[in-house]
Amino acid sequence: MQFCSYKIFIKYFSVFLILIFFVVSCDHGIEPRPVLPEPPGFSGTITFINQWPDSIKRTFLVVFENPLLTPADFTIQNLKYLSREIPLGALEYQYSSLDSAYIPQTPGPFPPGSYAYIAVVQQSTEQLSFARKDWFVSGVYYANNDTTQPGTMVIPDSSFIQNINIEVDFNNPPPQPPGYN
Amino acid sequence: MTAQTISIKGRVVDAQSIPLRGVNVVLINTSYGAATDGDGYYEITNMDKGAYTIEFSAIGYENVKKENIIISDKSITLDIVLVEEIIETEEVIVTAGKFEQKKSDLTVSSEVIHGEEFENRNYSNLEDAIRFVPGVTMTDDQISIRGSSGYSRGTGARALMAIDGLPFYTGDTGEIVWEMIPVTELARVEIIKGAASSLYGSAAIGGVLNSITRNISEKPLTTVNGFYGMYDKPYYQEWDWSGERRPFNGLTLSHSQQIEKFGFNVSFTRLEDASYRQDGDFKKYIGFLKTVYNFTPVSSLTFIANTFNKRAGQFLYWKDSQNALIPPERNEGDRIETDRYLFGLIYSSLVEDNLFLTLRGSYYRNYFIDNETPSNESASNLYRGEVQLHSSLNNFISLTGGLEGIASSVRSSLFGNPHSFQTGAYLVSDINFSFPLIASVGVRYDYSKLDTLNGTGAISPKLGLNYKLFDELVLRSAFGIGFRAPTISEAFTSTTTGGITVKPNPNIQPEHNYTFEIGLNYAFSSLFNLDLAVFLSNYKDLIEPVIDPVDGYAFFNNVLEAQINGLEAGLIMFIFPDVLDLTLNYTYLLAEDVVTGKALRYRPKNVLYAGLNFNRWNFQFGINFRYISKIEEVDDGLVDLGIVVDGDLRVPTYTTDLNFGYSFVSLDLPLSIYLNIKNIFNYNYVELIGNIRQIRSYSFGFNLAF
Numbered sequence: 001m002q003f004c005s006y007k008i009f010i011k012y013f014s015v016f017l018i019l020i021f022f023v024v025s026c027d028h029g030i031e032p033r034p035v036l037p038e039p040p041g042f043s044g045t046i047t048f049i050n051q052w053p054d055s056i057k058r059t060f061l062v063v064f065e066n067p068l069l070t071p072a073d074f075t076i077q078n079l080k081y082l083s084r085e086i087p088l089g090a091l092e093y094q095y096s097s098l099d100s101a102y103i104p105q106t107p108g109p110f111p112p113g114s115y116a117y118i119a120v121v122q123q124s125t126e127q128l129s130f131a132r133k134d135w136f137v138s139g140v141y142y143a144n145n146d147t148t149q150p151g152t153m154v155i156p157d158s159s160f161i162q163n164i165n166i167e168v169d170f171n172n173p174p175p176q177p178p179g180y181n
Numbered sequence: 182m183t184a185q186t187i188s189i190k191g192r193v194v195d196a197q198s199i200p201l202r203g204v205n206v207v208l209i210n211t212s213y214g215a216a217t218d219g220d221g222y223y224e225i226t227n228m229d230k231g232a233y234t235i236e237f238s239a240i241g242y243e244n245v246k247k248e249n250i251i252i253s254d255k256s257i258t259l260d261i262v263l264v265e266e267i268i269e270t271e272e273v274i275v276t277a278g279k280f281e282q283k284k285s286d287l288t289v290s291s292e293v294i295h296g297e298e299f300e301n302r303n304y305s306n307l308e309d310a311i312r313f314v315p316g317v318t319m320t321d322d323q324i325s326i327r328g329s330s331g332y333s334r335g336t337g338a339r340a341l342m343a344i345d346g347l348p349f350y351t352g353d354t355g356e357i358v359w360e361m362i363p364v365t366e367l368a369r370v371e372i373i374k375g376a377a378s379s380l381y382g383s384a385a386i387g388g389v390l391n392s393i394t395r396n397i398s399e400k401p402l403t404t405v406n407g408f409y410g411m412y413d414k415p416y417y418q419e420w421d422w423s424g425e426r427r428p429f430n431g432l433t434l435s436h437s438q439q440i441e442k443f444g445f446n447v448s449f450t451r452l453e454d455a456s457y458r459q460d461g462d463f464k465k466y467i468g469f470l471k472t473v474y475n476f477t478p479v480s481s482l483t484f485i486a487n488t489f490n491k492r493a494g495q496f497l498y499w500k501d502s503q504n505a506l507i508p509p510e511r512n513e514g515d516r517i518e519t520d521r522y523l524f525g526l527i528y529s530s531l532v533e534d535n536l537f538l539t540l541r542g543s544y545y546r547n548y549f550i551d552n553e554t555p556s557n558e559s560a561s562n563l564y565r566g567e568v569q570l571h572s573s574l575n576n577f578i579s580l581t582g583g584l585e586g587i588a589s590s591v592r593s594s595l596f597g598n599p600h601s602f603q604t605g606a607y608l609v610s611d612i613n614f615s616f617p618l619i620a621s622v623g624v625r626y627d628y629s630k631l632d633t634l635n636g637t638g639a640i641s642p643k644l645g646l647n648y649k650l651f652d653e654l655v656l657r658s659a660f661g662i663g664f665r666a667p668t669i670s671e672a673f674t675s676t677t678t679g680g681i682t683v684k685p686n687p688n689i690q691p692e693h694n695y696t697f698e699i700g701l702n703y704a705f706s707s708l709f710n711l712d713l714a715v716f717l718s719n720y721k722d723l724i725e726p727v728i729d730p731v732d733g734y735a736f737f738n739n740v741l742e743a744q745i746n747g748l749e750a751g752l753i754m755f756i757f758p759d760v761l762d763l764t765l766n767y768t769y770l771l772a773e774d775v776v777t778g779k780a781l782r783y784r785p786k787n788v789l790y791a792g793l794n795f796n797r798w799n800f801q802f803g804i805n806f807r808y809i810s811k812i813e814e815v816d817d818g819l820v821d822l823g824i825v826v827d828g829d830l831r832v833p834t835y836t837t838d839l840n841f842g843y844s845f846v847s848l849d850l851p852l853s854i855y856l857n858i859k860n861i862f863n864y865n866y867v868e869l870i871g872n873i874r875q876i877r878s879y880s881f882g883f884n885l886a887f
Contacts, residue, residue: 030867
């Protein structure tokens with residue numbers, strides 16, 4: 001009786017092993033993502049109007065995924081792009097998401113999706129700060145010439161969109177998102 | 182006519198080809214018998230012709246019975262390999278109560294890794310073996326016992342590692358340095374699951390691992406253990422960054438000798454790995470010395486020295502999924518050098534009838550420096566002392582109590598120059614009722630002071646019960662409260678890297694938990710052993726790295742209340758006893774943030790291990806399979822910030838390893854050889870995002886003892 005039980009066990013266990021072998025030998029787990037003909041991303045030109053204030057220590061281009069409706073929306077998790085510093089005193093600055101940036105740290109394809117708030121921000125602090133109170137928005141991206149609200153940037157799959165242009169008028173800054181002073 | 186003398190003779194060795202002394206060799210149903218000498222030889226002479234059944238037996242080893250051995254006109258030679266006893270209910274554990282207990286008498290769940298597994302399966306690092314322990318998972322080099330930990334890049338550990346009872350963690354980050362442990366010197370590793378703070382204090386909040394080193398050989402014994410192997414080419418051609426099969430090798434020389442009252446084990450290990458990943462290469466040197474001086478049969482002084490030196494690349498994350506085995510350009514050429522030293526003294530003595538004194542003292546120095554600009558450099562010194570008394574008051578009650586003090590100092594570019602101090606006192610009583618119930622009751626108080634931070638105290642009680650319903654069926658249950666004081670790195674890290682600033686947290690507090698488990702062990706004859714456990718645990722003030730929304734700085738904070746529940750089922754089937762056995766282990770884990778209901782990071786829900794092992798004719802074969810379900814939650818921040826490109830790619834883990842071994846004992850050679858193929862299907866998976874684990878590798882090893 002016991003011997004029969006073992007025979008049955010070995011039979012079913014062998015079938016189980018073969019099945020496992022079959023399943024796992026066909027699957028090689030993580031594989032490289034396909035190379036896209038055109039890496040998704042964005043680029044544009046920032047134009048500066050009027051004199052740069054002396055108090056500015058650094059200037060960045062930032063992209064937030066979700067709208068900045070409350071101070072709680074200003075989080076590093078919501079911040080999807082933080083450019084390198086834009087040279088102080090520049091009149092025009094051309095940028096691309098393929099350029100080196102603080103966020104993301106590795107330049108390359110930018111995740112496709114919808115991004116609600118694109119802006120040029122300035123800081124007057126001595127050190128780089130992520131505190132909301134230390135960020136002053138000096139220019140915002142508007143879509144379709146609608147300056148009543150910040151424009152949304154939509155990056156489709158495998159598309160690199162251009163002309164995400166922003167005009168910075170130091171004498172006429174846009175409305176500040178919640179949480180500034 | 183002269184009567185011819187007929188004899189049977191041979192040699193008995195263990196799985197590592199080490200001769201066994203004192204093995205009983207008995208011809209069943211006769212008066213013939215013998216015992217092996219110091220070199221493992223035996224001989225039974227003046228036998229009558231006939232068919233015999235011969236049994237070989239020794240304490241701690243599985244009996245071997247050879248049937249129908251025909252003795253005719255000629256003498257015969259019969260060499261035997263004895264395998265260490267693996268029947269779990271008879272195993273002795275020293276970690277659960279800080280004294281020797283049968284595993285079947287424990288009130289908590291425990292596991293044992295036997296020393297020979299490191300050779301058989303070519304584990305040159307303890308963490309590789311840990312990956313096959315039920316209820317234990319690893320994320321890179323960070324251990325999680327029953328879901329206790331996620332991943333915080335080496336900062337803090339929620340399990341206490343010890344070597345011969347000497348705790349073994351760094352003074353700055355509190356991490357376990359697995360690669361330092363000399364696996365060739367280990368007799369076994371005991372693992373206790375669940376909060377063990379009532380005996381071991383902080384860091385044992387999730388469990389304890391105790392590496393027990395080998396006893397000193399009675400006869401001079403020199404062992405040479407070596408292996409050479411290579412990684413296969415990556416499955417995807419675009420990942421083949423080097424165009425070659427990358428080699429790895431290791432060599433250990435060890436010697437053990439007893440000279441009257443003095444004995445020693447000494448070993449030196451060199452490991453080199455060219456790595457399947459660019460900048461994943463390393464060279465490691467491990468030194469180990471254990472000396473024992475026996476003042477009397479019940480009094481001894483043990484000295485342990487363990488040194489470690491490493492020169493290695495630092496592969497943290499891949500460049501992207503197209504370049505999965507090379508680091509991002511910004512990390513290319515990153516290297517690290519480390520030097521670590523552990524020195525320990527253990528004095529144990531039977532000071533009075535039934536009163537056993539143990540004194541333990543240790544010093545652990547940890548130093549590392551990397552090649553970043555400016556360099557991250559840290560040196561820490563950790564000093565520890567413990568006095569322990571154990572007494573069997575009578576046949577039913579034993580008491581174990583002790584005092585412990587730990588001090589550490591750090592000089593670091595990352596953590597500053599802080600100091601810390603901890604002290605604890607514990608008392609545990611094990612009561613053996615006759616009906617038959619065993620109760621284990623204990624409590625420990627700890628006080629910890631971390632540099633300028635306020636000192637904090639914690640009380641950690643435990644209660645455990647063990648009830649033998651039948652001889653074969655043992656029920657156990659345990660409740661414990663644990664705590665973990667923050668490490669120096671969690672409180673004082675101050676650095677900026679890649680635009681992200683990490684700041685200190687002067688308000689960080691210890692984290693606490695309670696764990697409860699109920700389990701049973703059923704051993705049916707010699708056919709199978711079934712172990713089941715259900716566990717519940719709740720963690721309060723769990724320390725995790727977070728981003729401060731006020732200033733955007735990262736820091737460690739007490740943020741989570743977590744509920745971690747689950748079950749473990751383990752089955753060992755002795756399909757053909759002593760020849761073929763099957764091991765199955767399954768763990769289900771539900772680890773959730775109590776507030777958000779989200780799964781905790783880096784905690785897999787389902788883990789399955791299966792192993793089939795064959796052992797006969799001095800030949801050994803094993804196949805081991807491991808399945809881990811896809812991790813639900815990871816460090817999204819690292820993906821969102823673009824630090825780990827394609828970091829969202831992760832899959833369930835399926836790994837299958839094969840091992841073959843052969844002992845040349847039948848040729849009178851003290852030699853064993855091994856062949857290992859790991860990850861035979863070349864399956865690509867990650868434990869830590871953006872970090873592919875070992876691809877397929879082949880290795881050949883040998884063990885020579887003389």
